[in-house]
Amino acid sequence: MRFTKQTFITSFALFSLFFGAGNLILPPFLGYNGGSSWFLVLLGFAVSAVVIPILAIYGHARLQGTMIDFAHKVSPLFALIYCFIVYAISIALPAPRTASVAYEMAIQPYFEISSWVWSSVYFALVLLFALNRSKVMDLVGKYLTPAILAILLLVIGIGIFMDHEPLQTSVFENAFVNGILEGYQTFDAIGGVVVGGVVVISLGYTRGTAAQNRKILTNAGVIAGLGLLIIYGGLIYLGALQSGGLENTDRTTLLAFLSKTTLGNIGSSILAVLVSLACFTTAVGIVTGTADFVKGIFHNSQVAYKLTAILGAILGVVMGQLNVMSIIAVAVPALMFIYPVTIVLILLNTFPKRYASPLVFRGVILVIILFSSPDFWSSIGFGEQMLPIQKALPLGTDSLGWLLPSFIIFIVINVYTLSRKRS
Structure with missing residues (x-):
């Protein structure tokens, strides 16, 4: 270096x-x-x-x-x-x-x-x-x-x-x-x-x-x-x-x-x-x-x-x-x-373009918004109502319930996209 x-x-x-x-x-x-x-x-x-x-x-x-x-x-x-x-x-x-x-x-x-x-x-x-x-x-x-x-x-x-x-x-x-x-x-x-x-x-x-x-x-x-x-x-x-x-x-x-x-x-x-x-x-x-x-x-x-x-x-x-x-x-x-949205946007913009297509951006951001919403509602006073959802998500009780779902959808969309290109 x-x-x-x-x-x-x-x-x-x-x-x-x-x-x-x-x-x-x-x-x-x-x-x-x-x-x-x-x-x-x-x-x-x-x-x-x-x-x-x-x-x-x-x-x-x-x-x-x-x-x-x-x-x-x-x-x-x-x-x-x-x-x-x-x-x-x-x-x-x-x-x-x-x-x-x-x-x-x-x-x-x-x-x-x-x-x-x-x-x-x-x-x-x-x-x-x-x-x-x-x-x-x-x-x-x-x-x-x-x-x-x-x-x-x-x-x-x-x-x-x-x-x-x-x-x-x-x-x-x-x-x-x-x-x-x-x-x-x-x-x-x-x-x-x-x-x-x-x-x-x-x-x-x-x-x-x-x-x-x-x-x-x-x-x-x-x-x-x-x-x-x-x-x-x-x-x-x-x-x-x-x-x-x-x-x-x-x-x-x-x-x-x-x-x-x-x-x-x-x-x-x-x-x-x-x-x-x-x-x-x-x-x-x-x-x-x-x-x-x-x-x-x-x-x-x-x-x-x-x-x-x-x-x-x-x-x-x-x-x-x-x-x-x-x-x-x-x-x-x-x-x-x-x-969570900002972190994922940053990460996606550092990936090679072949792994960060518009479809990947849309799918991952949609999942992020969906799975981070329990943390938001919990933080404004609905913690008791959100707790069952957070417990059901990996890392959900740590306010990171969005992490694994976003990673999974990132992999799924890329596998689907790459497989279509090969076929």
Whole structure:
């Protein structure tokens, strides 16, 4: 495997794309609950928060298209509906979560400011940047990620060698599966589908051959994936080390505790500021991307762009009143509905065309929607009614009842298609 300068530049861009503020608060708490089973938790988290998002970029490198193209083989109408749902979820959940994370880490501990005031000011600035695009956000992002990365490596390096109580037994029945499901909350698979095409085009890979594009993106993806895995692994392990000595904590509190005990008050404050800036750049990106999508639907209407950006800011203020744990809880039903579809679309777009025909896309996606629906209904309060169905499905009680049926229909359709071609 030969790595060029362009490969390393691309790998850093991919790392920056997937590593946001939300990714910081999830791994430590996951490790804290995983306890002695932290490694199984890490493996599961790596599947949905590292492997699948990187594969999304690889899929875009093969397609050389837009987000619409990712689902176009199912049908043009489905592709449009899928994109609309993804953008609606993005602007209503992860964008407001950035304000809540920034508030709980950098504002609430130091200032007596209400969440209403904070979120109003926060999303007013988000709207300002979304309506007046500039390279300021790109410059901030260019230096912000390395700064956060350096501080996190310090936190991990110092924290590992500190004294700790023995690790507690995992609170999870299936640590590996819980790691996968917690990885949903990073929204990184969705992020890979949403901005992957933009990243591929902006990096200039449309000038090369398809084989060259895939090689560069594959090598860069390996490097970026290893970087994500190291950070996630370190944070999950640090969280697990606290399982024996820390009680009654939550995601943001645990991250703040880890930074304070390893770097002191000053280091903890610096991390809080950097995390807040990372939150802000993420929110601007989500609002801008959603407004661009709506603008495209309405024939590049600038009015549609502005109205969508304003609506996104209003939603951010309203949803930003919820704390991080509440937003994560609200996100579960949406993720149970859209994430299985997104994962399978990513996988199908990485397969050779002979195994991923339009018929395969349609059959597999139909099965995914059908067999993931019990998880969705269960997550919105119909758990008792859905339990018999979930028990009847392999991995159904682990919210993965869609996995085996989709694999079976994938095999069946391909066997049928290939046998017809031979005859």
